[in-house]
């Protein structure tokens with residue numbers, strides 16, 4: 001029987017072969033992707049926070065929703081959004097120990113820097129990131145004050161991946177003055193460790209005002225805004241820069257939920273004059289080995305603040321960016337004196353509640 005060569009049949013055979021090969025490729029690729037995805041991210045997460053929140057973790061967020069403020073100069077990787085750009089040892093898990101990445105998971109934080117605004121919270125967070133046992137979120141998630149309705153799974157997805165034994169933390173200075181926050185944090189974890197950086201409330205208020213005026217230059221002077229009635233010398237205690245500094249009144253709300261042993265106060269002025277000393281106490285409070293020491297800091301005369309020495313593999317030192325350590329306006333000494341009188345009883349009450357004298361006059 002004669003075999004006919006028919007171009008139409010030949011093309012059909014070729015197309016058929018191609019289709020089979022394509023299907024095989026698709027199956028292989030899907031298998032490869034599926035197996036890879038499973039091994040990398042599907043981890044049963046134990047929050048370790050004494051509550052029933054064991055959840056399946058899908059881990060496909062990669063911090064894409066998080067904005068990092070580039071508060072460190074000469075820290076290009078921070079500016080590009082890496083959560084662990086600063087520090088000699090706190091390198092990104094994803095890049096520094098790929099072999100261990102499979103064991104890392106996103107967990108809810110075990111420690112929080114809750115305040116105070118303009119206290120030195122950014123400096124503290126960035127210094128703490130030097131510790132290999134700390135994994136800190138670079139941005140301020142504002143979960144307990146603004147985004148609570150998004151739920152704990154959203155909050156967890158914001159956190160950097162951490163290995164067992166590493167402490168996950170974030171900082172949002174507004175938590176300290178938000179009335180609903182202590183109860184919400186308590187509902188997440190009764191054992192959480194809370195850190196508050198406090199600074200002389202008058203300097204803090206001026207720092208706050210300096211930030212406000214940098215964004216809205218047309219507002220009245222600090223002196224004007226400080227008073228409800230200047231001739232009567234009546235302070236406007238509801239003006240946010242003044243109100244935030246009434247620490248005792250805010251602390252009361254936290255002590256209704258957490259024992260004093262769970263709240264650590266960082267002395268904001270000493271964080272500038274002796275960063276290693278303050279960091280030593282924070283590491284003790286967190287139950288960590290004292291790894292961050294004075295070897296990590298140098299005083300930058302131009303900046304007027306302590307900065308980080310060069311990290312491994314880089315010749316550039318790290319200072320906080322220009323929004324930290326701004327020049328403050330000169331305030332009328334009479335207004336300062338009036339503020340001292342105003343804050344005096346609040347400060348005394350705060351020293352008593354915190355169990356330490358911060359020495360603000």
Ligand SMILES: Nc1ncnc2c1ncn2[C@@H]1O[C@H](COP(=O)(O)OS(=O)(=O)O)[C@@H](OP(=O)(O)O)[C@H]1O
Pocket residue numbers: 116117118119120121122123173206207208210271272305306307319320323324325326
């Ligand atoms: N090492 C170092 N470098 C720069 N600045 C430092 C440092 N340590 C503490 N500070 C003080 O931190 C103040 C800003 O506080 P915060 O980071 O808490 O501000 S914020 O609430 O997050 O906006 C900032 O306030 P201003 O001086 O008013 O800018 C600083 O005084």
